[in-house]
Amino acid sequence: MTVTFRALLGASVAFTLAGAALAETTITVATVNNGDMVRMQGLMDDFNAKYPDIKVEWVTLEENVLRQNVTTDIATGGGQYDVITIGTYEVPIWGKQGWLASLNDLPADYDVNDLLPAIRGGLTVDGNLYASPFYGESSMVMYRKDLMEAARMTMPDAPTWADIEAAAKAMTNRDAGINGICLRGKAGWGENMAFLTAMSNSFGARWFDENWVPQFDQPEWKATLDFYLNLMTNYGPPGASNNGFNENLTLFQQGKCGMWIDATVAASFVTNPKDSTVADKVGFALAPDNGLGKRGNWLWAWSLAIPASSQKQEAAKTFINWATNKDYLALVASKEGWANVPPGTRTSLYANPEYAKVPFAKMTIDSINSADPNKPTVKPVPYVGVQFVAIPEFQGLGTSVGEIFSAALAGQKTADVALGEAQSLVTDEMKAAGYIK
Amino acid sequence: MILTSFKTEPSAVAMPPQLLSADWTLENYAEVWARSDYPRFFWNSVVISVGSTLLGLAVAVPAAWAMAFVPGRKTKDLLMWMLSTKMMPAVAVMIPLYLLFQRMGLIYTNIGMVLALMLINLPIIIWMLYTYFKEIPGEILEAARMDGAGLWSEIAYVLTPMALPGIASTMLLNIILAWNEAFWTIVLTTTKAAPLSAFIASFSAPQGLFYAKLSAASAMAILPILILGWFRG
Numbered sequence: 001m002t003v004t005f006r007a008l009l010g011a012s013v014a015f016t017l018a019g020a021a022l023a024e025t026t027i028t029v030a031t032v033n034n035g036d037m038v039r040m041q042g043l044m045d046d047f048n049a050k051y052p053d054i055k056v057e058w059v060t061l062e063e064n065v066l067r068q069n070v071t072t073d074i075a076t077g078g079g080q081y082d083v084i085t086i087g088t089y090e091v092p093i094w095g096k097q098g099w100l101a102s103l104n105d106l107p108a109d110y111d112v113n114d115l116l117p118a119i120r121g122g123l124t125v126d127g128n129l130y131a132s133p134f135y136g137e138s139s140m141v142m143y144r145k146d147l148m149e150a151a152r153m154t155m156p157d158a159p160t161w162a163d164i165e166a167a168a169k170a171m172t173n174r175d176a177g178i179n180g181i182c183l184r185g186k187a188g189w190g191e192n193m194a195f196l197t198a199m200s201n202s203f204g205a206r207w208f209d210e211n212w213v214p215q216f217d218q219p220e221w222k223a224t225l226d227f228y229l230n231l232m233t234n235y236g237p238p239g240a241s242n243n244g245f246n247e248n249l250t251l252f253q254q255g256k257c258g259m260w261i262d263a264t265v266a267a268s269f270v271t272n273p274k275d276s277t278v279a280d281k282v283g284f285a286l287a288p289d290n291g292l293g294k295r296g297n298w299l300w301a302w303s304l305a306i307p308a309s310s311q312k313q314e315a316a317k318t319f320i321n322w323a324t325n326k327d328y329l330a331l332v333a334s335k336e337g338w339a340n341v342p343p344g345t346r347t348s349l350y351a352n353p354e355y356a357k358v359p360f361a362k363m364t365i366d367s368i369n370s371a372d373p374n375k376p377t378v379k380p381v382p383y384v385g386v387q388f389v390a391i392p393e394f395q396g397l398g399t400s401v402g403e404i405f406s407a408a409l410a411g412q413k414t415a416d417v418a419l420g421e422a423q424s425l426v427t428d429e430m431k432a433a434g435y436i437k
Numbered sequence: 438m439i440l441t442s443f444k445t446e447p448s449a450v451a452m453p454p455q456l457l458s459a460d461w462t463l464e465n466y467a468e469v470w471a472r473s474d475y476p477r478f479f480w481n482s483v484v485i486s487v488g489s490t491l492l493g494l495a496v497a498v499p500a501a502w503a504m505a506f507v508p509g510r511k512t513k514d515l516l517m518w519m520l521s522t523k524m525m526p527a528v529a530v531m532i533p534l535y536l537l538f539q540r541m542g543l544i545y546t547n548i549g550m551v552l553a554l555m556l557i558n559l560p561i562i563i564w565m566l567y568t569y570f571k572e573i574p575g576e577i578l579e580a581a582r583m584d585g586a587g588l589w590s591e592i593a594y595v596l597t598p599m600a601l602p603g604i605a606s607t608m609l610l611n612i613i614l615a616w617n618e619a620f621w622t623i624v625l626t627t628t629k630a631a632p633l634s635a636f637i638a639s640f641s642a643p644q645g646l647f648y649a650k651l652s653a654a655s656a657m658a659i660l661p662i663l664i665l666g667w668f669r670g
Contacts (some may be wrong), residue, residue, distance in 0.1 A: 028628055033642040041472065059627045060473075060639035069627060072535060080545055080628055190643075245644050250450045269645065275447050 025315045026055040027082035030070055032063050032302065035268070036135050036342045037085065039332065040323060046331055047322050054315045063190075070307075074099045079309040082316040086131050086305045088122045088373070092390045094305075095125035101306040101313050102128045103320065110321050114346045116365075119301050122373045122384075131303035132324040135265070136344025138367035139198060139297045140360075141285040142252065142270055143259040144278060147171045147178065161202070161227060161288045161296075164259065168235035171258030180235030182257035183228070186244035187406035189398025194298055194387040195261070196405060197398075200224040201377040202289045202296035207389050207426075210382050212435040216401075216423040225405065225415045232409060241410040253277060261287060263300070264367055267360035268339060284363040286370065292378050298387035299371035301344065344368050393433050400425055442466070442652035449649040465653035473636060475657060482632035482661075484547050485622070486615035489554035490608055493562045496555070498604070501566035502592055506575060516567065519560040527557075527620050538625060545626040553625060554615045561614070562607055569603030570596065609666070616662045633658035 031037045041058055048056075059081070061069060066085065073080045074094070086094070094100050106112065112120070115133060123131045141164070143155050151170035156163055168180030184195040197207070205220035215221060232240050235258075237251055245262060249269055252260045253276040260266070273279040287297030304323060306316045322328060329349055332341045339358045341349065349355050350365045376386040383389040388398065401422045408418035430436050440456070441449045448459040469475075504512050534553070535544070543549030573596065581595045597604065619634040627635050640647055640654040 030627075033640060033647065034645050038472065057628065059631070059635075061623075061627060061635075062638055062641035063643050065623060065638055065641075069623065072532070072624070076536060076539055078539055078544065246642075249645075250452075253447065254450075254452065263644065265644065277447075 025053055025312060026057060027310075027312050027315050027319060028057045028059060028080065029083040029085075029304075029319065030059045030061065030066060030081045031085040032066055033060050034265075034302075035340075036265075037302075039336065039340065040134075040328075043328075043331060043335065047319070050322065051318055054318060056319060074307045074309060077309045079307070079311060081307055082310040082312045083304050083319055084307060085134070086303055088299065088301050088303070089385065089388045089390060089394070091123050091131045091303065091305065092125050092384055093392055095128065095130035099308055100130040101308050101310065101316075102130060103132055103306070103317070104129055106132070106317060106321050109327075110325055111348075114326065114348050116345060116347060116368060118299060118368055118371060118373070119345055122299065122301065123303055131305035132320050133301040133303045133345040134324055135342035136299070136301040136368055137263045137265045138299055138344070138364065138371055139195070139262055139287050140264050140267075140363050140367045141259060141261050141287060142266065143167065143283050143285065144171065144255075144257075144281055145283040146278075146281045147258050148283070155283060155285050158286045158295075159288050161290050164261075164288050165227075165231060165235075168231060168259060172235045177256055179237040179251070179257055181231060181259045181261075182237055182243065182248040182251050183232060183240070183261060184244055184248065185232065185236075185240040185406055185409045186242055186247070187399065187402040188244070189388065189395050189402060191244045191402060192406055192409075193398040193402040196224065196228065196402075198287070198298040198387040199228065199296040201294045201386065202287070202292065203227070204290070204292050204294070204378040206377045206379055206381050208382060208430075208435075210380055212382055212430055214423055214426040214430060216419045216426065221419055222415065225408065225419060229408060229415055233411075241406045261296070263298075264343065264360065264364040267364070271339075271359065284360050286363065286367055294376075294378055295367075295370050297367050297371055299368060299373055300387070393429060397426055397429055400429075438652045439656055441649055442656045444649050446647070446649050449652070465649045466657070469640065469650055469653045469657065473639060473654075475636065478631060478633045478636040478658075479661065481547060481550075481630050482616055482634075482658075485550045485554060485630070485632050486612045488547070488551040489558065489615045490562075490611040492551060493555045493559055493611060494604065494608060497559060497562040497566050497607075498592065498597065501563050501570050502596060504563070504567050505570035505573075506578060516564065519563060523560050531624055535624065545629050547630045550622065550626060550630050550632070553621055554618055557618070557621065558611050558614055562611055565607040565610070566600070566603065569600045569607075573599050613662055613666070 044056060070081060070084050072078070112129065116136060119133045119136045120129070123129060123133060141155070141159060148155055148167065148171065153167055153170055155167060164181065171178060172180035184192045186192055200221060203220050203224040205218065205224050206215050209215055237243065237256065248257065248260055248262060249266060251257045252270055255278050267284065270276050270282050271279050287295045289295045304320045306313055306320070310316055324345065326346060326348055329341050329346065333354070338355045341355065343364050350361065355361055371386050373384050373386050383391060388394055404418045404421050407413055408415055442465055443461050443463070444455070445460040445462050448455050504516065538544040538549050538553070543552065578591055578595060581591050586595065617634070622632050622634045623638055637654050637658050640651040
């Protein structure tokens, strides 16, 4: 009797302790403030119902603050975060550093083979998946169908830069406050340099040759920058050197841009009648090319990863599987409609006939599929990345060169001077970093 | 900012800015409240700002007394050195301080934040108190000593009551400084001990228009300290 009583008591204590331990698993998820991430936070009831033993605490920060915060935390083994939102630029660098836990052992229902190959490739290092894509994006042309019709022009599905220039010229109406084209001009590696680097690929330019020698003194970069500056000076909005994604989004939504070449994720903003005055007048086309076989579109994914310093990796994997699984896409569709499903991560989404009805779905997948991070431009390069170079030095380099090109757009220097300064700056930095002698 | 917080997102970014023709709404406040745990951020802000100020005063009052009434040969140099630490860019000591706090188990905690902000604002507290104390005639303290007051009694019953307006001003200024501090609060904690500066940062976005919500979050963050300032005034 005593033995039985003790056994029961022991079992109940163990059960209680185990239950308490399970109930206490709290994971901290660091994320950026954008529509898809906010939507996920609103759908946490589903996660809580399925996994009552895991409590999720959110830390939402601005992109650059998050990057700095997470880098400091991971580099020093802080363990503040269990799941982090991470971009395509960081994954190869942090994966190689051993800062991220491998996600190779996610459950079978995760269906890793369903991930879009281009996106999966950017998140894999030496055969190990280090991040699970939450949404993927490329860039494309968004244009005003009504203005094109008024100009008696048709936008090709796959335009050239010459088509873009002609359309910008035709749609510009300064008296009505309409600019033919709006492009990023604000300095930053993720702002104007994301656009200009992707654009330069279609002109055959590259940041470095196979031996890491900077290439801003080559004719391809000269052609890229000359074209960009002429286009923006003649048909762009005033003060374009201060315009990033949000500024151009505002201009386009207010009907002040004939065209805007930017992230595919913008499509859902400009077609939302609640925020956009031109919601029913927007057409989409692939990013332009120059007949060289490469288009000027980029490839990016916001993904979820687990810092190697996290003490709660199993719970973190459970959360990542829930947030990036096919079932999550169906959950969003059932609650908010197919147009609000996080795009650009899974093949099955684009095979879904319901999702095919979303106006920008086909253009998004075509844009993503046309970007190759491992062969971003015409000539061979020693780096990975379409609109960035996946080396730790690129953040600083990209922003510094972005400041030079932004000054050129503001009319403070010529294209030749800007390219000369960029070549000199990047050469010095690459020498200091030991890439070249 | 207050006006923008009551506009819809399209109205908030309209050019030229809309006033009478704007679409007014309370939706931004409702969404900001629903999306984040405002009371927790608010409580952390109160603990950190009041805690660091009280701890700072506890250290600074004796220090300022010593510098004002029994100055040494190097007192002026010491005061200038303390002031010079405020001229150093905060980011220069970010990694050492981060690692120090991490090793000591102070990172991501209210105690850590109280200590950090107390140390950061200590030069200002000492300087302000030193200035107020210097205006008190030394003869009054001498008279207190002749009446048998010890060091503690002198500070507690003579000096502090006479310098009370100055101490109150110093306290208020430092609560405001600690309340508005954004760099260290975001570097040293964004989770458990995160104050309202981190709350504002969570509504900033490079992709997508959230200006009206950001304005609502900012208004909710500054309102308590604004009211405190009015109350004091």
